[in-house]
Amino acid sequence: MKVGRNDPCPCGSGLKYKKCCLGKEKKNYEDMEAVYLKKYGIRLKHRKDIEAIKRAGVIAIETLDLVESKIEIGMSTDEINRLVHEFTVSKGAVPAPLNYRGFPKSVCVSVNEVICHGIPGDRVIRDGDIVNVDVTPILDGYYADASKTFIVGNASEEARKIVAVAKESLKRGMAQAKPGNRIGDIGWAIQSYAESEGCSVVREFVGHGVGFKFHEPPQIPHYGRKGEGITLIPGMVFTIEPMINLGKRHLKILDDNWTAVTADGSLSAQFEQTILVTEDGYESLTPYEL
Ligand code: MF3
Ligand code: CO
Numbered sequence: 001m002k003v004g005r006n007d008p009c010p011c012g013s014g015l016k017y018k019k020c021c022l023g024k025e026k027k028n029y030e031d032m033e034a035v036y037l038k039k040y041g042i043r044l045k046h047r048k049d050i051e052a053i054k055r056a057g058v059i060a061i062e063t064l065d066l067v068e069s070k071i072e073i074g075m076s077t078d079e080i081n082r083l084v085h086e087f088t089v090s091k092g093a094v095p096a097p098l099n100y101r102g103f104p105k106s107v108c109v110s111v112n113e114v115i116c117h118g119i120p121g122d123r124v125i126r127d128g129d130i131v132n133v134d135v136t137p138i139l140d141g142y143y144a145d146a147s148k149t150f151i152v153g154n155a156s157e158e159a160r161k162i163v164a165v166a167k168e169s170l171k172r173g174m175a176q177a178k179p180g181n182r183i184g185d186i187g188w189a190i191q192s193y194a195e196s197e198g199c200s201v202v203r204e205f206v207g208h209g210v211g212f213k214f215h216e217p218p219q220i221p222h223y224g225r226k227g228e229g230i231t232l233i234p235g236m237v238f239t240i241e242p243m244i245n246l247g248k249r250h251l252k253i254l255d256d257n258w259t260a261v262t263a264d265g266s267l268s269a270q271f272e273q274t275i276l277v278t279e280d281g282y283e284s285l286t287p288y289e290l
């Protein structure tokens, strides 16, 4: 663990690290696991869990690759839903979105000004659209959550910019994921970068623990302050999924009670991966190039 001797002990005792857990990591790991569960409701993942989430992650990535190969002008978002649903089921997995809190489809498809939770339907993809596809297969009871925003056809410079900024935001957030860092470091890295590009960060939706369930503690805001929040420790598995708007950060929810759109109608983009905090950094369980 990269915790300074005089830093507060990550176990939450309030003592300095050197007066508390320093040098007792082995025995202490089990204590930490109990502390993180009791204090934060966080269930650390063990090797067998991680391997299982990774297997679900392979399906998530293969699904996104399949959509990328098929997406085209004139296609409806419902056709993407069918593609995702059939592929997921063919792999022996279950699409987590279907019937999740009443969500009616197997994937979220969010076009242009739609921030997230777009319900697949009759909307047809047009030349220059940016389309986020967010998939969460459940395999053997384990969840992996990932998304990408695809650029279809000839996109405007603005569209290409917001997609690039959202992608770089995820990359910078992930780079903060290492033991001893805080959850706030992730949000700080994303917010400071995205705002320096003149873009804004959505606050109403956040990253989340994942693996045993679709959404577990902790929450991972994509905004925040360096050094604040829970200390990251090995075995934590969570998503980072910044939603970045070209205009202002505010949103509204449509009458379907799901679709989140930018209040000002500006473009929004998002990338998401499920990551594991390791001894010396992180490993993506839904890896793709950023
Ligand atoms: N996949 C989304 C996330 O990243 C959650 C979608 S919930 C649904 O957390 F019901 F809309 F599918
Ligand atoms: Co997620």
Ligand code: CO
Residues within 6 Å of the ligand: 134, 135, 136, 145, 146, 147, 241, 272
């Ligand atoms: Co997702």
